[in-house]
């Protein structure tokens with residue numbers, strides 16, 4: 001079941017009503033905060049936000065103030081999807097008993113650590129039970145709030161404090177977990193990746209996700225200048241290059257159909273993305289050539305796989 | 317408890333019941349985080365609002381004309397942290413980052 005929704009076509013149709021106040025303590029140029037703002041701006045109704053522990057939660061709720069201009073709940077690191085399930089079920093029950101006329105959207109904001117690792121079980125449960133919610137994972141590719149530790153969302157070859165590079169290690173030795181496939185395998189109606197540079201694509205996906213009567217999931221690429229080691233002014237540029245090099249493909253899985261929403265027919269060299277970030281710069285040195293080739297192959301293989309999935313599921 | 321040694325904005329009293337005003341973080345200014353301030357040349361600004369859509373604070377305020385085409389913007393210097401994203405994304409290079417004077 002899906003309601004009507006309109007793709008975002010112009011910046012001037014976006015309501016100017018801010019749902020996040022300034023004065024929060026996120027670092028200058030924080031990518032996750034850009035993602036949160038864009039999503040809140042485009043939500044057609046005032047949502048109820050459930051927020052897992054992480055940079056966004058810590059930076060927005062420094063006692064005795066809050067940056068949220070919407071109802072907001074923070075419980076723990078691992079259970080944001082469970083809390084959102086409860087909020088949704090409570091609204092349903094209240095509506096049935098005449099306490100409220102209308103349910104509001106429930107949006108979860110959780111980091112990659114809070115989603116790919118520690119919140120995965122609660123997320124899986126909520127998806128399986130079919131609660132109507134939009135779960136947003138803002139992905140800054142490590143546990144940033146505790147000081148840049150690797151997560152299962154950290155890409156191969158990236159430096160973090162717990163995946164250093166040296167004579168033996170090239171940075172993180174494992175690949176990034178494919179969270180979209182995990183979510184899609186629950187048979188949810190809509191799941192997609194998005195990035196802060198491509199705000200129109202991101203905002204359209206938010207509208208689309210919220211129009212579904214069921215669980216939906218967005219995986220939003222949100223560069224962290226602190227942890228990725230780049231100048232704060234480059235946050236949006238890094239997000240842009242991630243897409244333009246095919247490092248982070250923008251696609252959706254809607255009712256089982258894969259579609260690449262931002263095609264990249266002529267990808268830029270991967271080095272354009274790697275060279276502006278301290279966490280990857282070592283890969284450009286001759287002694288890490290093998291690791292660089294491994295990473296490039298992962299990026300190519302993933303794109304080929306996506307194109308195949310898109311072709312295979314477009315028929316029918 | 318009020319502690320007179322703290323910055324005025326950090327002296328607070330606990331609200332009865334632990335209740336907070338939505339959006340009350342505006343009371344906290346982050347202007348002293350800034351190394352460079354964005355200065356907008358309104359003659360060059362075409363009102364595309366890219367700086368607004370990408371601001372993490374938000375500290376870019378669109379000026380009126382909601383829903384009626386191009387608009388101009390101003391900066392909330394109490395909260396701008398000087399990240400410089402606005403200057404970086406501006407297609408007409410209407411925003412210049414200017415070094416802040418050091419206060420001693």
Ligand SMILES: Cc1ncc(C[n+]2csc(CCOP(=O)(O)OP(=O)(O)O)c2C)c(N)n1
Pocket residue numbers: 032053054055056076077078110111112113114115140142143144145146151
């Ligand atoms: C159960 C539990 N374990 C550990 C922590 C400590 N902790 C707080 S924030 C955080 C990192 C969060 O990482 P992520 O979800 O990626 O969000 P980010 O900080 O990167 O935005 C950790 C480990 C916690 N709060 N609760």
Ligand code: SF4
Pocket residue numbers: 025026027028029030031032033055056059140144145223224225226227
């Ligand atoms: S460490 Fe990264 S994610 Fe956390 S507030 Fe700073 S820029 Fe944002």
Ligand SMILES: [Mg+2]
Pocket residue numbers: 111112113139140141142143144
């Ligand atoms: Mg993270």
